[in-house]
Amino acid sequence: MLLLKNLADNPKAWGGLFLSALVLELAALYFQYGLELLPCIMCIYQRTAVFGIMFSALPAMLINNLFTRIMGFVSWGVSAIWGLFIAIEHVDIQTATNPFFATCEIVPNFPSWAPLHEWLPNIFAATGDCGDINWSLLDMSMPQWMIIVFAIYSAILVVVLSSRMILKRSL
Template identity: 40%
Template sequence: MFQALKSLSLKRWPWLLLAFTALLFEASGLYFQYVLNFQPCIKCIYIRAAFLGILVAGLIGAFAPRHPLGRFVANLAWLCAALYGFWQAQELVAIEQTLASGGFTTCALFADFPSWLALDRWFPAVFEVTGTCGGVSWQFASLSMAQWSKIIMLSYSVVSVVVLASQFSRLNKNPYRD
């Protein structure tokens, strides 16, 4: 299994597929915002930033799939972005649960991106906070958007760890050998 995963990671299309899936999730977030009028909270924006990180990681991997350092950087960026997205989604789920149980909680109204990565100022249509945390206005299969984001980011994280672990396996030089 690890040899097959490493062999796949040496090709361009799996990395492009990773970038494409992240792009689809970015597009779905924008669809929810601009078509269905669900305004994103700070945690939603940070989850969008994590999807952007995964998209960029996929592009890095697609740019240099045969270069070990390129694959390592891409995989590390993928893992970091997915874990960050999972953490933000977990916090949003906790906020939703607190509010659902009658508690009170609040979150920031403005993004706190570092000055060298001011996504909210560079791309306000995508990364500007326009909503507040905790309101569950959409569910699918009895899970909120935050819960789905948590599952998706956890899945990205697990796959990234497995692909990263596969990089330490050796590929067979003889394709006819078992």
């Protein structure tokens, strides 16, 4: 348990978080450009959440202090939970009994001050349909796998934060 408490103090642990999200982003780009699977708006939002997790690790990885760790924990948590909700909604769209009522937007709804789909269209432009299931592994679609991924990121965050709080009281 002491190892978990001290994990956040180690820049290498934050580097591991950064690297794991980077691998997911590279995999997404491989699926998009290597396998020609077109990302839908929900895929783009999940991709954005993974970028959020990746960039949440950067400050504590480079300068590990209380402020950067708190920033990292907050943005990691927001990104992981938001990504989880988006992935669940995406699965609901894919498994809707009436596909006419299960639709998603065509253009990403990014803030006007950060139109990522205009700045980086090769990464953030949505060109696919949310209801299509063009890929599966072990009978699970990509958004179903992303539910697992975001749940793991959320669970790791809860375990690390809990261990820090529990051991702080006992020491």
